[in-house]
Amino acid sequence: MNIIQNICSELLSDKPYSASRNFIISGVFWLLIGTSLGLLAAALMTWPDIIVNVPQMSFGRVRPAHINVVAIGWLSMGYLGAYFYILPVLVGRKGVWNERLANLTCLVFNLLVFTGVLSILNGYTEAREYAELNGIFDYIVLVGLFLSGLIGFKTVLTGPEKKWYVSIWYILGSLFWFPIVYVIGNRAFVAFEGLNDAIAGWFYGHNILGMWFTVGGIGILYYLLPRFTGNPLYSHTLSMIGFWTIGMFYAPTGTHHILQSPVPEWLKAIAVISSVFLLVPVLTVLTNFFMTMKGKWSLAAEHIPLRFVIVASIGYLLTCMQGPFQATRAINWYIHFTNWVVGHAHMALLATFTFIVFAAIYYIIPKVTGRKIYSKKMAVWHFWLSLYGVAIMMIILTCAGLVQAAGWHFAIPVDQWSVEMYPYMFIRFLSGVMIVLGQLIFIFNIYKTVFSKEAEPAPNSPTGIAFV
Amino acid sequence: MKSNVNYLVAAVFVALIFFTIIYVTAILPATTFTPNKSDVAWEYSSSEKRGRDVYRREGCFYCHTQFVRYQDREMGEMVKAGDYVFETPHLLGTERTGPDLSNIGGKYPDAWHWAHHTNPRAVKPGSIMPSFSYLSNQDMTDLVAYLQTIGQKRVQPRWIVAPQEFRDKFHGVAEKTDVNASSFANAGRGIYMQNCAQCHGVTGKGNGSVSMTMQKKPANFTRPFYAGYDDATWYWRISEGVPGTRMPRWAKTLSDEDMAYLVAFLKTLPKPPSAKAGDISVTDYAALDQPEEMNQNFWEIEAQKHGSGESDPFTAYSEETKGAHE
């Protein structure tokens, strides 16, 4: 009885920042599961016969499981963990509006990811990219998002500080937009016929990235950057311009994923134009980043979390230069349907937003647990393994994509050249091994920090340089 | 406080614009974009519908697209908006790890699909398509029924054929060289031994000494399947090589005349189909041996093993559809 009570009070505790901590720990756990599923998918693309006769381990099911675990289990939960620390701090209160409810939300999400991934592996799927969670799970996601939004808004609106720092705009923006996007994109709520289903589906597919991962990730970045460097944010005006233009230009871009299918031309035109206009918010973020970093680059030698932020910003630069480029018809004509796009996706979600959450975790965990990160060496290994892993993956997938594109455009049947993909797929597998290894080290490091009996207390370090 | 109010006014204003944009680009098309059904659109029977659900459940669309673009040569007719009126939820796909399936219906006999889904590498050596040998007989029947409806058996060439520009070019070459004459074939043999045998082997089996270093083995010209190549296609493949493999673009080093000699020689290599493989309807992965060589194929090995004098269903089938095409 006592144990159950203990667990309950731990899981549904109302200690300030316990929700942030629980979200982060769960996210890190799902990160390991998610990347391992990715590694399995990569192995299946390299050696298709290593597992036969096991439906749950078939590529067509492992791939969506991988995507949903990293997107919802890892990134979304990591984001919420960071939000539930950043929001209260920025409005000057201790803990979120209702810590118990936030912990309940964390349970909802964990339950969702656990049952969701099992359902996908067992073939219960909506079968639309990024929206694979089916039927009942769509409602659970919505409940989770509604609760998170409620907590986020209540925390800010009832906080003492009334002058909102830019991060609050971004974070609340993402919490407001994502449920709307989710409702439009999932057939449990909005179901169109035929090609209109593809239009709505890709509206969602793009805006889970644009209105959720990008907006939220930049909110976290704007919070971390001034703290890590000790410089004030270069320009608030720029960041606000960025915020409003993201809202304007992301929403209509979905159709650039189906640019060459027979959907209405005017939709495609809007999608391409607004994709190119996305350079506006991107450049505001990057200007802010580079100007705020001014004079502080040398910090990265010692400041591990800052390193992650730098990689993330450069990843953002590359992804978002590549994005408008490949959304134009002339380029899309060539590289669509190939692994080039998969490289782009990993650049965005892995090199950029995952790295932002890494930085946030290395900074927030000492803050919320009062403990110094267990091992700096491990954090450094985590950094380099993840960085090399994703860099190799990106380069090799881009090359593979160009080979594939040549194959399609010379009208050669794919079975004549698809074995030539083997070296690329093998190297991609190796890059996956590096990444998963990095995450193993990461999860061990976090586990030791949070759960070991005696731990070094977190030193007083405003920039967080002494946390790791 | 004051600045907050200003922001809020702006926020409401921008939110309005934002919702308008969402409405116009995600919801509005559903009311204005209602194409009429084309003759390819197909209302699925219950078995085909179940097959489509298997296709969705097994994630085939992560590797196979269902739309042909105008730059996709040799994939059959381009799709129109009206083809999709019964495609709910959509299965357009965004990545082609395998070929486009918009015109798969009628391309192969059912037995081929059964064998291919059970062990893709038995019929397509080197394929990275997963094996779906765990599907029940019911699932497999429905899935194949569904596949055979896609594209409504629009007539399409069985294998690759040379693009028109090469057909025209070859026409010019053929006026000077008779690719059916044995003297030219002999001349071609000489050029072949110098340039091609190290990869394609002296007997054309694709087992030349250099081939051991290659992931994608050189083509085995003795396969019955090559009997279906016409002269212009041979010419085109030699001239342009096979992108993504080690097969060079010979147009860069050889003259048109030399390549015509090679066509004459290569035409003498393929054996016409000689045996029947029998109908294969299995879901047992182990029952389908994988060929040892990358450039062989299950049906041909079966044909050699059983040698009954009839043509194998696969090739016979291709002859049929080819006839229909011409």
Ligand code: HEM
């Ligand atoms: C947190 C880290 C990661 C995130 C956020 C992530 C995200 C994604 C996304 C968005 C896609 C879909 C790409 C598309 O639309 O075509 C994808 C596909 C994939 N990812 Fe990841 N990924 C992560 C880590 C990994 C790792 C470590 C591996 C292991 C090598 C991996 C292997 C794959 C594979 C094999 C696919 C399927 C690609 C295909 O269909 O060809 N991912 N991932």
